[in-house]
Amino acid sequence: MTAQAGGDRAAELAGGLAAARERIAGACAAAGRAPGSVTLIAVTKRFPASDAAALARLGAEDLGESREQEAGPKAEDCARLLSAAGGPSAPPRWHMVGRLQRNKARAAARWAHAVHSVDSLRLAHALARATASALDAGERTAPLEVYLQVSLDGDPARGGVSAADLDELADQVEAAESMRLAGLMAVAPRQEEPDAAFARLAGVRAAFLRRHPQAGGLSAGMSGDLESAIAHGSTCVRVGTAIMGARPIVSP
Numbered sequence: 001m002t003a004q005a006g007g008d009r010a011a012e013l014a015g016g017l018a019a020a021r022e023r024i025a026g027a028c029a030a031a032g033r034a035p036g037s038v039t040l041i042a043v044t045k046r047f048p049a050s051d052a053a054a055l056a057r058l059g060a061e062d063l064g065e066s067r068e069q070e071a072g073p074k075a076e077d078c079a080r081l082l083s084a085a086g087g088p089s090a091p092p093r094w095h096m097v098g099r100l101q102r103n104k105a106r107a108a109a110r111w112a113h114a115v116h117s118v119d120s121l122r123l124a125h126a127l128a129r130a131t132a133s134a135l136d137a138g139e140r141t142a143p144l145e146v147y148l149q150v151s152l153d154g155d156p157a158r159g160g161v162s163a164a165d166l167d168e169l170a171d172q173v174e175a176a177e178s179m180r181l182a183g184l185m186a187v188a189p190r191q192e193e194p195d196a197a198f199a200r201l202a203g204v205r206a207a208f209l210r211r212h213p214q215a216g217g218l219s220a221g222m223s224g225d226l227e228s229a230i231a232h233g234s235t236c237v238r239v240g241t242a243i244m245g246a247r248p249i250v251s252p
């Protein structure tokens, strides 16, 4: 193992990043949307900090992770690699896209720019306290960006809140000074056409926006379905495999 992604890996990541950006631009054009209206989050879960640093050097500003235990150390290592290498690369913004346990809220508040998976009042409460402490301690300078995860299949095991419970959760997030309600997030169910699922999501979002007009973010779309998500209004796609290649089975 080397501390830096070698030239071959960096070239591979550059190719993956360029291809993902091209797909996003194509989907925006097809939907009649501005090319800058969709943020790309490169999901680096199960890949080493050296890959994250290589992506940041290639201009990726937003990186995503799905496990707190893996992400915290990786964000630190990535920052160290970038500052050791010198040069202009700013540290990336880290997005927690996977499920977050309440007892990891305090740790996540140290590194996460955004949490995309808030789906319960208890988790929102834990994050409000955790981010307030982190702000007080100078461990972060900005409020946490919060996406509420909507369940599109009604299966609580896969995370997400039902559309009926969104408003109460949104009100609680909006009441916390240490957080900013960014919008909604969803994962298309495995057993359904993404187009049908994302069309339903667009309907939920339209109703949500009437009550929370400033929370216009929509985090939807992954390697396999980002075009469909963008056609249905996504402002933020979370792309792993299409940039990084197949995920290693074992965590590095």
Ligand SMILES: *Cc1c(COP(=O)(O)O)cnc(C)c1O
Binding pocket: 043, 045, 066, 097, 098, 187, 222, 223, 224, 238, 239, 240, 241, 242
């Ligand atoms: C892993 C993950 C992704 C990226 O998935 P790919 O299919 O590899 O693009 C996106 N969103 C969440 C919540 C994930 O856990």
